[in-house]
Amino acid sequence: MARETRDVADAMGFSVVFIARDDDDLSAFGEYGDVVLETDAGQFKDIPCVIGIGEGSTRRKIASRYSGEIEFINLVHPSATFGKHQRETLDAKKGVIICAGVRFSSNIAIGDFTIFNLNSSVSHDCMIGDFATISPQACILGNVTVGNGAWIGAGVVLNQGSNDSTRVIGSNTIIGSGAVVLDNCEADSIYVGIPARKIA
């Protein structure tokens, strides 16, 4: 996700510095630009940051480690498009990463530190919880709640709920790539397939 995040930052005109956890990370990212070790990152505390890591639980840990110390901003690719008032809703959040081609329609609430990867779409009346990760090409139809920390895989379709009965994906649940979800999904579980079934 770090490289995808960089793509968004570049498109917004930022100059990017990666923060590496250890020497292995340092060498892995060296060819992509400037990198500093996390232990030396104090010098960047006045510079806006995002957490470009796909796993929501890791984002949560890092966000909590630096809470109040670092300014977390949103990164929004210029090609993303938003329905009425959605941009204002987004601007009230922090740590959100929105990649190229994302579309939000209307009346959508999103949490802090959410990621919307390439060409994913979110339809009307949805709620996407803190630290949720929406993978490339995922399609979230109307009246769906995605719980905190849930991971929606690439190309997933979350079928719509209704005004009377919201479709709910439980917190920290993973939906495997390509699944089509027709029913609610329990928390802390893994679902795959068409129609999606629980495997763990």
Ligand SMILES: CC(C)(COP(=O)(O)OP(=O)(O)OC[C@H]1O[C@@H](n2cnc3c(N)ncnc32)[C@H](O)[C@@H]1OP(=O)(O)O)[C@@H](O)C(=O)NCCC(=O)NCCS
């Ligand atoms: C769902 C997922 C997390 C499961 O990973 P895992 O726990 O390592 O599971 P395994 O690979 O051991 O597979 C377990 C079973 O589920 C099946 N399975 C795994 N992923 C599947 C998928 N996406 N669709 C259908 N079946 C799937 C496997 O074939 C296997 O079936 P079997 O027990 O009959 O052999 C993973 O396969 C996945 O889809 N991840 C999302 C990938 C993605 O979208 N990445 C986006 C990156 S930006």
